[in-house]
Amino acid sequence: MHDQSNESVFSGASKYVLDEELAKIVNISIALEMPLLLKGEPGTGKTMLAHAIAESLKMPLLILNVKSSLKLIDALYQYDTLTRLNDSRFGDSKRDVSNIEEYIRMGKIGQSFVTDTKVVLLIDEIDKADTDFQDDMLDVLDQMEFDIMEIDKTTKARNRPVIIITSNAKKDLSDPFLGRCTFHHIAFPEPDMMRQIVRVHFQDLDKDLMDVCIKVFYKLREFQGIEKKPATRELLNWVRALMQDPDFRSKDLMLGKIPFLGILFKKSSDYQHAVQQSRRLRG
Amino acid sequence: MFVNFFYTLRESGVPVSPTSFLRLQKALGGGLVTSLNDFYTAARTILVKSERYFDIYDRVFAHHFHGAELPDFRGVDLDTAARELLDEWLKNPDALAEALGISREKLQTMSPEELIKYFMDRLKEQNEAHHGGSRWIGTGGTSPVGHSGFHPGGMRVGGRSMGKSAIKVALDRRYKDYSMEGPLTEAQMGEALKRLRKMVPVGPKDRVNVEDTIRATTKNAGEIEIVFERSLRDRLKVILMIDNGGWSMDPYVDVVQTLFNYARSQFKDVKTFYYHNTIYDFVWEDPPRRYKPQKVEDLASRDPETRLIIVGDASMAPYELMATDGSIHIEERSGLPSIDRLHLLTKLFHRSVWLNPTPSRLWPMTRTIGIVANIFQMFELTLEGLDNAVTFLMRRN
CATH class of the missing domain: 1.10.8 (Helicase, Ruva Protein; domain 3)
Incomplete structure (x- = not known):
């Protein structure tokens, strides 16, 4: 890792005990700019790892907690139609009703794209979502951009976030998904x-x-x-x-x-x- | 680099894709990998995408790189390392000859100094190999060194100690617990099953129906009236019954496993039962068909909209299907022949199919297949057959 500056090499954090192998894997994933998929039984510290990476690299951490009902679009952005409707009806806000952009709110993935600093994005328990979500999400993370249809604009990532994805499930994720991640299985600690x-x-x-x-x-x-x-x-x-x-x-x-x-x-x-x-x- | 390693992995059943292999090259090119330990970790995290294959990976790795360690020349006294190795090696001249790629006769004529020089030359080649060559000590010879007899711990050539050597780690086979079931994943099968779904509105009314909102608002003379609705969710229920008894199904275990694997990941609500040859009074929830019996009659309490998929070769002696005491198991002889049970199932679940792993051209050869095919719509358990079965299951009425 000679060509990397010290600040982007992960070597553990104050409350996280890291084994050497995992540190290597994290560093390889960061260098290859690929999301790291972590599997392992609950309690092996998958989620904690993301916290530790954020702490060690001194980057802010954004957490996307995946739920079964989550749609990809919600993770990217939301067009707040109701507020806009309300504003147009009562006109008592400072927002410009004719400017849709003021009603676009970024979701967690969207936020990780538009922040000024590089962040760590934790996508927690990806297995809860359905397969379509997983595949589509990886497309976005691969391209590092997405379209906001309502205002016909493409949001590009200013800084590629460090992405950590966790999964509890025994079952496999889809092949295209796996193809775009680096993978590690955390065994229960000895x-x-x-x-x-x-x-x-x-x-x-x-x-x-x-x-x-x-x-x-x-x-x-x-x-x-x-x-x-x-x-x-x-x-x-x-x-x-x-x-x-x-x-x-x-x-x-x-x-x-x-x-x-x-x-x-x-x-x-x-x-x-x-x-x-x-x-x-x-x- | 490491093309052979890649193919050995593939041949051993680890699904490695060329893309990921190229990615590994990128990692190697980027100076990320400086030792064999690094290589072990990097290659695994990039190439292997399920812990099920970790064990195979370990074995292939140990086999492929046995006795080889990527040298790190920086700040290491190679001479000492080489001498130590040589001492170790001289206990086993055959392995030494093999590792260095020279004949045993030639080896015997060489003095220790010559040997060390030869060895160092090879090491230097190896160092270059790191950036594009192809010769490796240990694998430089064509035949891989056997598992036993030769340096069980693997050996280090230089390199700073970074905990365990990768080979040792690989030989540990830490992941053997995960390698138990390893069905080949066939993404197409998943694609075929994907169409098997039923979207129904469920959950809280939390979606704005824009069309209706506009309509209601205009009706209300511009006073805003927001109409909410439920979102659509897949709520299809599936019962899968698998024939897992007897030798006649053995050749099809792989394909059935794949189907089963995909069914599990694809459907939110799938119930699997097992039976032997044909269905009598009971089906079982556990594969050994012993602990959790389920009365076939009790399936009546399930949603009749449930799709029933039976997998089996439907090949048996005719009496097993027709006779009132056809079952091999005495406690199952309730007086109803299996054929009545099958009829009952089609009545309970009017959308049902029978998937048969035997090729359809062989169906006319077995009498019972014909009988069962008269009761259930039977499809071949191939991609095409599966596709047709899904279409059949999703037809309107």
Whole structure:
């Protein structure tokens, strides 16, 4: 990466533990100007990565949360017909009713195109939208421009945003879509990695307690019949809770007495399973 | 560069597109890749688009670059590295000969100094290869070095240590869990299924109907009257029944898997059931057909507008279809022959098709296919057949 200036090389952020491989992938995607598609089970830090990149590159972050009902046009811009109609009827605003441009509002993708600085654009949970949306969106991101039909103008990106796309789904996205992205699958962190992650968040955590927590956490993840396994976020909250509790002794964990299971298991059936099976952890 | 690597990936079943390969070249040309580790990561992120193929990628990579490490000459004492390697290599002269591309006899005549010189020369070639040549140590020989016996950890030629060597990482096969099901994706199949949809207005009334608004407003003598409506959404329900029993369906597993994969991603509301040969009292929600039985009669409670797609070769002994005790499973002998069940299904779901993976020219050879085709509209499970089936399912009445 010798020909890149230092400020556009991503190397981690204050609250995000980055493995070297992922850093490389991010840098390659930025250099190739391709969107980076991230897959992986919930809690592996897909969304957090975008935050970390924005922080590290000191760029503003724009988040497009994809919903199943989202249309591409909404992500690009909106023509606010109702306000215009209202203005023309009552005429009490300062907007010029005959100028449609004043009623065009940029959506998240549109905003990332027209801002003066380079931004990080996070398109979160793309799999929620239908296939047409995905393909059309990639066209726009490929061309880095879109037309606003109402005023017959083409909006071109002033700065190509750094695009991060996340997907939870096991199923594949369409081939044309994949063809235009770089891809990475984030596996669930290994215990060692997890230790670093916890360390970043709790600098003053006792080492023994950390070891016990991580050990128990990975055991809990192996419980049978759990629908939603606890992930990084749950672990961090759980550790936070344990640290707050004055009555808590790390020995208890080894004895199979696990407080605050509700923080780790959020579905009632999962919770029941966990309570039952945690009794067996004893010894 | 790496054209062979690209083709090996393709042959191993990783769908790599030429475009992405060109993109990789761009990354290489842009000075982004300075070590084999970098290459491993860059090539994977650019070429491989699903974690299912990560494992195959790892294997191909390890195979292809086994024993080779992209050298980095900057600030490394190559001489030491070479000597260490040589020591290691001399334990296995065959592999050394192979890696250097010289015969064993010739190797034996060379002194260690000569060997090192030869090796260094090859390394320099390799350095140039980084920018367009084609010879690599380890792969410079034509036959790829076998998996066992030869330096299990892979070896490093120089290069600053950046954690694990790429080969080691590749040999780790961290992604083997994801390689289980790997149907070939056939985008055309998805295209054919795309037409199978039914748009209905659902959700909140949040769209302005401009035409109606204008009409209502003029009627109202210019007083603005805004008319809202619901947006159109695909609400088609699909039931897919797949014959997954017996050897007769085995040759068609790939194509059925592809269909199934696309059905899952295409339809919001798809329910899959499994059966063996033909349908009796039950179909099953789980592929082993054991844990989650579903009574065929209970399907009556489902929306009759649901499209029913049955996939199967419809080839069996005639009694399995006609006899009252045709089922192999004793608990299923309720007295109704399978043929009645099939008739029942067509009554419950008046838009249904049977997709048969056997080529249609062979249909007349099997009696039961003819019988089933009299009950269900039968189509060949090919792109064309699928297209016709979709047209049939979407016809008006």
